[in-house]
Amino acid sequence: MGSSSINKRSRGQHLGVTEPISLTGPTESDVIKTRELEKYLVDAGLYESQEEAVEREEVLGRLDQIVKAWVKKISRAKGFNEQVVQEANAKIFTFGSYRLGVHGPGADIDTLLVGPRHATREEDFFTEFYRILSEMPEVTELQPVPDAHVPVMKFKFSGVSIDLLYAKLSLWVIPEDLDVSQDSILQNADEQTVRSLNGCRVTDQILRLVPNIQNFRTTLRCMRLWAKRRGVYSNVSGFLGGINWALLVARICQLYPNAFPSMLVSRFFRVFTQWRWPNPVMLCEIEEGPLGLPVWDPRRNYRDRLHQMPIITPAYPCMNSSYNVSTSTLRIMTEEFQRGNEICEEIEANKAEWDSLFEPYPFFDAYKNYLEIGITAKNEHDLRQWKGWIESRLRTLTLKIEKATSGMLQCHPHPGNFSDSSRQFHYCFFMGLSRKQGAPVHEAEQFDIRTTVEEFKSSVQYTPLWKPGMEIQVSHIKRRNVPLFVFPGGVRPPRAIKTVSTEARPTSKARASIMSQAAYENLVGPNGVPSVADEESKVRRFLSDSREVEAHLLSNLPFEASSKSEASAETSFEDTTGSSSKDTNIVDDSRKRKFSGDSTDTNPDAKRVALSLPAEGPEEAAVHTTGPAVSEIPMGLGAETLAIEKLTAVPSAGLTALPAGADELEQSEIPSQVKDSASEAVEGRVGASHARFCQTGALEELEPSELSASFSDIPPAAPTVQRKPIIRLSLTTIGKKNP
Known part of the structure; x- marks a missing residue:
């Protein structure tokens, strides 16, 4: 395949499963911004001596x-x-x-x-x-x-x-x-x-399938730095690892083969903001191969249908390299793509600098509730082994919580780990907790994840690596109680205070929707009647000068509004110690604040605009089937949006993953030894807890009073209405295997 790819490149044929979106070369502005980007990467210390x-x-x-x-x-x-x-x-x-x-x-x-x-x-x-x-x-x-x-x-x-x-x-x-x-x-x-x-x-195939290796490398360095700064670089945590980012960047290089890194970075966010997951990203067609090895194919393999964000490897046998991605981590990455797209638009308009794109994500300021997973061992060697094992299994805790709560309680795992210098042979992992956006809020809601946590803690100890002294403890902490050792220098930074605004600029999805709708109405008329022939030139002028039209359209449409009820919705995680955790004038600088679509929006029109992508129904078909072909339209913002929509609408060869609801949780992940009499009782409580949740829509607080209680001492949560919404969690420390 490598030699054929090189031959295609020399004959001017495109690389990849589709034709490029644009063959446009760099402008003078692209050259300048690429130099600025390269200087930023050098100053960031990304190159070794x-x-x-x-x-x-x-x-x-x-x-x-x-x-x-x-x-x-x-x-x-x-x-x-x-x-x-x-x-x-x-x-x-x-x-x-x-x-x-x-x-x-x-x-x-x-x-x-x-x-x-x-x-x-x-x-x-x-x-x-x-x-x-x-x-x-x-x-x-x-x-x-x-x-x-x-x-x-x-x-x-x-x-x-x-x-x-x-x-x-x-x-x-x-x-x-x-x-x-x-x-x-x-x-x-x-x-x-x-x-x-x-x-x-x-790795070898990637280098064969990109049109310009140097531009690919610079762009990939940039995206790797961005992903690490924004906390979405970790395959083991359910985000994307190095090979995943390389495949995504390589696909963008195929779609814009003559672009410089500054434009490739911008188009990375533009394309993947609109990408319709779980449609797969592929650098080449999937081949069956001569050896009969299984390849990724959701049409035949049930497990492949469960993958949330398929990124397919180009070498035989073609596999999904991002099988670890869950519903929650996909949501987080999608929101980060959206943020990156908005900032890159500002950079292109000379309204922002590159450092704004790489601003670190304030994880410990983004949520009000966290899970702290602490592990200890007797010596450094045991701790290193215990840490590696726990780190590889934390993804299952996220999946178990999502499954036990029917996806209503979402977890945001931090991709790193932390060590308290005052404690010997100790590491900590953290997860942010939040209610699913758009979910209705009930006064007596409860999430009971006690048995879920116990099941996870019981399962991770069954490994040949386990030795006496290897312990794990899971506890709930509030934002204000996050330990100081997680912050640089051990100093908690001041919180960023933002007042709730009644208006906010529309998201890039809303703007893309506006542009698509405007292009459609100009192509076929506002009532769906095809425009007369002499309107075609007006359509072309409209699309080629799309930025001015976009500004005009946005000035006459309602902006997406920040919901005043968001703050109150967030306070569903009440503090049971008696002090109020409401911040009536403060909005968390988090993903759920920047990217709306929440059912609590006070402006229904704004919500409709924000949720109108990806477009579906007859109008979408009209955009793709009526009027001039995308390749004939001048590549303005509107035309490029249409081209990206066409690209992401139908995957190559119909290889569409079909999500089956919950994330994949194989029975093999819980060893058979766990299913003894004690674990059977745990499984019974899991079922009871889930049934109670489905009946009451419950949400429970992780109560501090339960932090030291053993699991056997905590009775099932009573199905009575609580005055405060709470999450329950049993927090015992496992220090030895169950008999």
Whole structure:
């Protein structure tokens, strides 16, 4: 596929599953803004020094020597003759940000160890190779994660962070010139090997499928920085990881092949603000392949229908790289795309600078209620293993809470972790809690997530990595009680105070809707009657000068209003200590404030405008089927909006994911050992709690009085009307396995 892509590029054919949206090259303004963006990235410290680059190469060379000695050692131990031992070989490959050329100082190096068929993953890699590394003084922070979706060994080698995967091929000898991009390498490979090889194969394919590698790299550096600043960079937390962002940026490069990075960044937000998830993002068509391996296909695979934000890898077998995304994390990322789109529009209009796009998201000021997940262990080694395991399972807690509350209680996981210097061998994770936007508010609402939390805590302890002293505690805290160690320098920053405004500018979705409707009415007439032929020139002038028309339209339409009842809706999380948590004149600087669509909007017309995208029904069809083709329309804002709508309306080859409601929660995620008599009682309470919620629409406060109570001491929540809405949570510490 790589050679054909290059040939297409040289013949002027487009890359990707559709034609480009625009072939326009950079303007003088684009050149200037790209220089400003590159300077910002340099000043942000995203480029490593020459000395660090040399050090990384030396570490990779040393690691390659170690794996070659390892494979000879295990070959001799398995009884092979000396000739076979001498021919035995293993090889190191890099992938991810390092292979893409977008890594920064101190970044991990994603590496793949390819071994022969007699070198097993469990015994030889996670046992013998682990032992070899643990005895080396230059290796520190060694942490195996064998139970991950893609098993990995994490460690630092001479201070350089390494994430090492393992792939066992069906070859007796690994050649030095091995090409992992060949499909034949997957012959007779197990599922974990296919996943591990996919990283290298996907990285190479991305570089083959982008029209300009340098522009791709600069844009990807920018988007990675933005995602980290805005708290949406973490695959394990349910957001997107490095490979996901690379695939999204590569798709934008295909759609705007001649654009400079400043325009690519802007178009990234413009396209994905309007993208109709779960339509998949693909760099190339999905191929069945010669080996019969399963590929992503929601038409045939039920599990694929549950994926919220499919981003498909371009190498065979094509997989969804973003399977961890949940309903809540997709909502958060969509809102961040919207914010980025609005800021980029201001940057293009010279009304904002690049630093406004990269402003860090104030996570600990955005919510009034948080879950704090604290873990401890007896020593540093145990803590590192315990932390890796808990971190890989936190996504299931989000899914369980969403499922138990029918999606009414939403979680926002923080992608990082924190450590309290005053406590030894301790880490904390946090999740923001909020009611689903648009959900009706009832005075006696309750969310009872006690059994959900207990089920999660019971399940995570069943791992071979568990040792005495490994404990986990889940507790509820208010915003004002967030511990100081999460803030830079241990100092809580002052809260940003905003008065509630009766009017606000319309969101970019509303503006896009206005432009689409205006374009439609000019194309077919306000009553749906096709315009006469001499109106066509007026249509073209309208679209080419769309920004002026947009301003005129917006000046005569109601703006989206901030709801006065939003603040009162947020106070559904009341403080049971007696003090009022109402902020009558303060609006949280959070996603739910900036992006409306809430049923509490006081202006129904504004709400209608805000919710009018994506357009559906006959008018949408008219936009796409009536009048001149999109490619013939001058590429103004309105025409580009129409082109993006057409692009995202129907996925390639009809590969539309069909959400089945709740996120995927496999039964296998809870080991069978958990289902003893005690856990059966837990499951019974889960059902009772969920039934009670469905009957009363309940919302309960995480009561401080329950923080020290054991689960067995807390009776089921009474179905009586509470004076204050509360969330209930049982918070016991697990320090040993259940009998």
